Amino acid sequence: MAIDNYRIVSEPVSGDMSGLAKASMDWRRLAHNVETLAGLTDAPLMAMVKADGYGHGTVPTSRVSVEAGAARLGVATLREAWRLRRLPDLADVPVLAFLYTPEQPGLAETIEAGAELGISSQAQLAAVAAAAERAGATARVHLKGDTGISRGGVAESDWGAFAEAAAKHQAAGAVEVVGAWSHLACADAVEHPANAEQKAAFGRFLAAVGAAGLEPAVRHLANSAALIADPETHYDLVRPGISLYGYNPVPHIRVDLKPVMELRSQVATVKRLPAGTGISYGHTHHLERDTNVALVPLGYADGIPRAASGRAEVYLAGRRRRVLGRICMDQFVVELGDDTVAPGEPVVLIGAGAHHPDADDWSAWAGTIPNEILTGIGDRVPRYWNRGAE
Numbered sequence: 001m002a003i004d005n006y007r008i009v010s011e012p013v014s015g016d017m018s019g020l021a022k023a024s025m026d027w028r029r030l031a032h033n034v035e036t037l038a039g040l041t042d043a044p045l046m047a048m049v050k051a052d053g054y055g056h057g058t059v060p061t062s063r064v065s066v067e068a069g070a071a072r073l074g075v076a077t078l079r080e081a082w083r084l085r086r087l088p089d090l091a092d093v094p095v096l097a098f099l100y101t102p103e104q105p106g107l108a109e110t111i112e113a114g115a116e117l118g119i120s121s122q123a124q125l126a127a128v129a130a131a132a133e134r135a136g137a138t139a140r141v142h143l144k145g146d147t148g149i150s151r152g153g154v155a156e157s158d159w160g161a162f163a164e165a166a167a168k169h170q171a172a173g174a175v176e177v178v179g180a181w182s183h184l185a186c187a188d189a190v191e192h193p194a195n196a197e198q199k200a201a202f203g204r205f206l207a208a209v210g211a212a213g214l215e216p217a218v219r220h221l222a223n224s225a226a227l228i229a230d231p232e233t234h235y236d237l238v239r240p241g242i243s244l245y246g247y248n249p250v251p252h253i254r255v256d257l258k259p260v261m262e263l264r265s266q267v268a269t270v271k272r273l274p275a276g277t278g279i280s281y282g283h284t285h286h287l288e289r290d291t292n293v294a295l296v297p298l299g300y301a302d303g304i305p306r307a308a309s310g311r312a313e314v315y316l317a318g319r320r321r322r323v324l325g326r327i328c329m330d331q332f333v334v335e336l337g338d339d340t341v342a343p344g345e346p347v348v349l350i351g352a353g354a355h356h357p358d359a360d361d362w363s364a365w366a367g368t369i370p371n372e373i374l375t376g377i378g379d380r381v382p383r384y385w386n387r388g389a390e
């Protein structure tokens, strides 16, 4: 791969520069994941870079994904799409945005900027067609059918009318239907009956679109789990998100993915406390014996989930160590036993090494999924993209 074309960002992209914490992204691991996922399918990839590239930074994530072979980029909001449309080096890469209200200001500007729009209702279709006329442009749209997630997308009872309305707007030049798509509710539960039902419903949706005389070039259904678990969902495009960042939502199917982000902090203070001492808010933990404890200056305001209190571990001075008591807004306490470390000792919260905790561990401790851990890393944590793990 032509590595030199990457614009490696070695300065922090955002965040508080006080050095208390740092999220380091390794572009090689992202490129590896893109290539690995591309190897699972004949369909091109739409790299899902919404929510600031799942917390990794939209712009570098997009550049590396495209350089590694992604054909398209997917975001949620119009603002996310504008941000990508402003980058001259990605001007040729289609960007899809799909979360907006029919009345949302900026629709015409989005169409003018060349972003593609997902359409999930007749009202959105009418608004996009009107905005395209205002912009004097043709809106490139992806018609979304709700095939069973009951979230975005037009309900099955309205597919015929929806497709016919889209065909009218296409004939008038206001829209060009480039895509037909849907989203799976249970793709990570491979045996769930909803998967077969949704695939069958997607077939009916495509038939309804076709019956209106539309021939969308890009039919798409698969998120990461479906890309990995079910080739029947691949169609003309797959939309991986979490797997790009190194996490496999169907872990019983082995895929060689590497975590892209490492999250490190450092020890702020160390002290010795006697047996019986209560630790942190609510004294939910009492020391069993005299113990050295370290203070780590990251907390739930930085995305370290409070729900992981009492279960979480970090990697500090050569091994995993327990987080004691409640995780607070800005800090938490780590058990050192009789070990002593100096302030400044590195603490790995999310790492790529075998002994490091990762976002899967944090999600298990907090009762969530790695997507929420990664997108939750707060604004105070500066993001660095560099040539690899330091």
Ligand SMILES: *Cc1c(COP(=O)(O)O)cnc(C)c1O
Residues within 6 Å of the ligand: 048, 050, 183, 222, 223, 224, 225, 239, 240, 241, 242, 243, 249, 371
């Ligand atoms: C976020 C998103 C994806 C990616 O989902 P992952 O499970 O993270 O792979 C795909 N498609 C749509 C419509 C999404 O909103």
